[in-house]
Amino acid sequence: MHEAGAVGGWRRGSRSDVAPVLVKPVLRGTSVAWQVCATAGAVSRGEDVAVLKAMFTQSPVGLQVLDDQLRVVRMNSATRGLRDTPVGHLLGRRFTEAYELEDPEEEAAVAQRVLESGEPVVNRLVRGGQAPGRPRRRIYSVSYFRLEASHGDVLGLVASAVDVTERENAQNRLALLDTVRARVGHALNVPAVCRELVEAVVPAFAGIAVVEVIEDVVCGEEPPSVPVHRDVPLRRTACQGPIPARPAGDVRPLSADTPFSRVLADLRPRLISIEEDSSWLAADPARADAIRRSGAHSLIVAPLALRGQALGVVSFYRHQQEDPFDEDDVELASAACEHAALCINNARQYMREWIIASTVQRRLLPQHPATHATVETSQLHLPGPEGGGAWFDAIALPGARTALIVGDVGGRGISAAITMGQLRTAIHTLAALDLRPDELLARLSDTAVRLAAERLALPPQDPLQSEPLTVSCAIAIYDPVDLTCTIARAGIPEPVAVFPDGASANLPVPPGPPLTGTGDAPFPATTVKLAEGSTLAMGTAALADEVLAPSGPLRPLLNGASTRHLPVVCDKIANALTGGHRIGETLMLLARMKALPADRVLALSLPADPEAAPIARAAARRQLSVWGVDEETAFTNELIVSELVGNAVRYGAPPLQLRLIFDRMLTSEVSDGATSAPQVKHARTIDETGRGLFIIASLADQWGTRYWERGKTVWAVQQMMPSASTKQSAGQ
Incomplete structure (x- = not known):
């Protein structure tokens, strides 16, 4: 069989009487495909030979002619460029055996469907298998057309293949960079931004990704200048893939004389081939052992840096059957890390404000809650991702009574924490007047009116000037002599009473509107009997559906609180809330009632x-x-x-x-x-x-x-x- 010479007819067994074939380009969408069919003399034999010769010697598109058993019977010179194998080793073999393919079974099924249905497949992307001597697998655009004789007999297939590896890799890099820019930067804390990065690049770009950020940056402090001192600790903030040497959250300095420490010295990314005898592996045995067990063979270490200051380092690994990285991948990794560094720095600045706001709030909350002879209290407080102004109090009143208070200031940051401190101070002052809960809320509403007026008087450029003041609060006063509890609420969910037998019920306390600075709203109070050993639960709106609602999924954790240690109840609810979806700051106060002898x-x-x-x-x-x-x-x-x-x-x-x-x-x-x-x-x-x-x-x-x-x-x-x-x- 000749490759492109003797083309007088289609050879099938010993037959040579098949009509000449007609080959012509066909426009399909935006692509050009080759149509090959038998003809009954529409084209002269000389023209036929010329066309076939041009196709099989000069066409840049690889062409393979397959018989009805999908065996290779002819190929052009461009096909030889797709694989460095002598033609004699390919002819007569089934095409899935002749070429290294990533998924030969799937490709054979596609070709068989074209052979049976006659419906062509155009521009199908096919990945080649790992070939010896080739560091990267190739990507081809393949089209299949059925070859038929003039009387309708199916002769086989014509397959065309074009190497589109560089084009596809470029498009994939652009798509990955778009994904990183779209998915990284939504979170408001440094570890969450790092998790967004590794989720965006694994497995689309790398099989394994590890992000390590300087500990001061995680805490909201200014990043150090370059070169970073070898003793500066880094926290492993995110990890995706089988690198279990150090868990996320581990803090330690980087080992010296490794690619990771060198990147923090000059902020230059590095492409490294991982070999068994790589000397830098000995500097960090634990990391080296994890790398070997993961099967990683190619590594890019890229800096997280902004304006000459180092934030951390990202390690991208490819392992097992993945293609090794190349220089184009280094550019992509650097671009992704530049975007991530900007997002991390924004999160760092926010975290600094959040840490300050949380510190202010924590200092304004009761530092050492007083113990009360007639009330045992325990509180659950889960700060929100943006900080907040939730607070609680248990204030001793004359006659062995206790005022139990839960409140929440709308907004976030330092302004919410400061407003909370002002309201908490006001409520302590008002409690000394021994007012009823409804009267306390009315006076607190007057305070909210004054604070709202102060906000409106701020300069227009102050962001607090346009932020409305919204406060929710519930006040309960327990009398251990009469065993009564008088409750009023403004914007807080219905409180829950857990009785000594373990049953619970929402208390019918009429709702009052949140304190918004407008005043003139009534806050009706309700007095209920609470037997000794009962537990009162009051919480912010974040707990309304999960815990305080009668059908809430976490309500069973609250039932029976009167027979269990209250801190244990709070811990169980906190664990359940942390593991699920939680919105905003969460605060709940539990108070177990005791009778005065x-x-x-x-x-x-x-x-x-x-x-x-x-x-x-x-x-x-x-x-x-x-x-x-x-x-x-x-x-x-x-x-x-x-x-x-x-x-x-x-x-x-x-x-x-x-x-x-x-x-x-x-x-x-x-x-x-x-x-x-x-x-x-x-x-x-x-x-x-x-x-x-x-x-x-x-x-x-x-x-x-x-x-x-x-x-x-x-x-x-x-x-x-x-x-x-x-x-x-x-x-x-």
């Missing part, structure tokens, strides 16, 4: 006449003796009780009641049916009255008035150190 409370009804004062003094003296209170405190308390009762008799209305509550403070309360507000008056030397509240204010550590539906309660608190007998009885 009955022997710590004295309640005594008093007559509305002058005999009330001596009765109250005598009762207080006896009770304080039982409690083991020292004589000095007891004497002071007698004076306080006497003045409280005297003012109630003189200016109040029946019924009168004295109540002494002994917890960590000694609270003296006198209630009457009048709603008039007591006022401190400075009596003149000749006045016989008007010194009662002045004396109380002088003797007590704190005093105030609490109003209820049909009267008021005037109270005074004494801080004291209990005697030894008191400590012993409290311990029992």
Whole structure:
């Protein structure tokens, strides 16, 4: 069989009577294909020979003629350029055996379908297999056409092939760079940006990618100048592929005399062939062992740098059957790392602001939450990716009561944290006035109005000037004597009560609108009974659907909280939230209620006449003796009780009641049916009255008035150190 010489007819077995063939170019879309068919003399034999000779000797397109068994029966000179193999070794062999293909079975199936259906396949991209002596596999644009005789017999196929390796590689590089630019830079922290990078390049560009960033950069600090000192630690922020030597998050300096350390010295990318005897592998045995086990054979080390400052280094590996890198790949890796470095620097600047905001917020939150004898508290706080202004509080009130507060300031960064600090300070000041939860929210709304006005007064170029103020808050006051909890909320989800038997229920607290700086909104309060051992859960909006909703997927973790250690409950919910999809800052306060022992409370009804004062003094003296209170405190308390009762008799209305509550403070309360507000008056030397509240204010550590539906309660608190007998009885 001749290659391009004796072309007098199609040879099939010993037959030579087949009609001449007609070969002509056909436009298919934007590509040119060759159509070969038998003809009955439309073209002269001389012209036929000339066309075939030109095709098989001068055409840049590789042509192969296959018989109906897909065996190679003829090829042109361009085909020989596609593979350095003598023609005699290829003719007569099935074409999938004659050529190295990445997936020969699939290619045979495609050719067989064309042979059976006659429907041509045009410009199909086919990857060649790994050939000895060729560092990279080739990519071909292949077309298949069925060859038919004039009477319709199927003779075989004509396959054309063009080497498009360089074109496809260039397009793939551009596509990869577009992918990196589109996918890298959405995150707002350095490790997340690094994860975006490795996910974009693996496996499209490399089988393995490792990103190591200077630790100071991860923490938001300024990057060092070049050359980077050998002792500067780097954190492995992201890794994709089988390089398990060091896990993500590991921090250590780079080993000296390795390509990685050299890149940080001059910011020049390097293309390295990994050989068994590569000397630099000995400098980092752990990394070398991981490289060998992964089968990596080609490496690009590229710097993460910006304006001459080093941010880190990226290692791209190709392993096993992947083609080795070339110089064009180095340019691509450098371009990808330039974009990633810009995104990492933006994230670094944001992280610095986030770290400052988080530090401010953490300092403004309770550093050492006070322990309360009648309430056990535990909080769950997961900062958001952009920082925030969520806060919690548990404030001790007179009468062994406790105010439980959860709040959240809209926005992010330092401004949200500072606003949170202002509101938290305001609520502590307001709590000292012993207001009801709804009244506290109303006063807090007034504070929000002033803060919103201050924002509007800022210069127009200040970004805070156009940011609206939105605050959500819930306040609950627990009374361990009456075992009641009065709750009001503004923009916070319904609180949940977990009862001692493990069951839970959302408390029907009417919703109030968030505090937006407009004021004039009502905040209705609800009082509910909570048995001893019940747990109250209040949280921000981020927990509404997951935990606080009756059908929330994490609600079972909250059920039964009254029988478990509260920090354990918080940890379980935090782990579940961290593993799933969480939006924004998350904060929840759990409070387990305890009853104040009955022997710590004295309640005594008093007559509305002058005999009330001596009765109250005598009762207080006896009770304080039982409690083991020292004589000095007891004497002071007698004076306080006497003045409280005297003012109630003189200016109040029946019924009168004295109540002494002994917890960590000694609270003296006198209630009457009048709603008039007591006022401190400075009596003149000749006045016989008007010194009662002045004396109380002088003797007590704190005093105030609490109003209820049909009267008021005037109270005074004494801080004291209990005697030894008191400590012993409290311990029992």
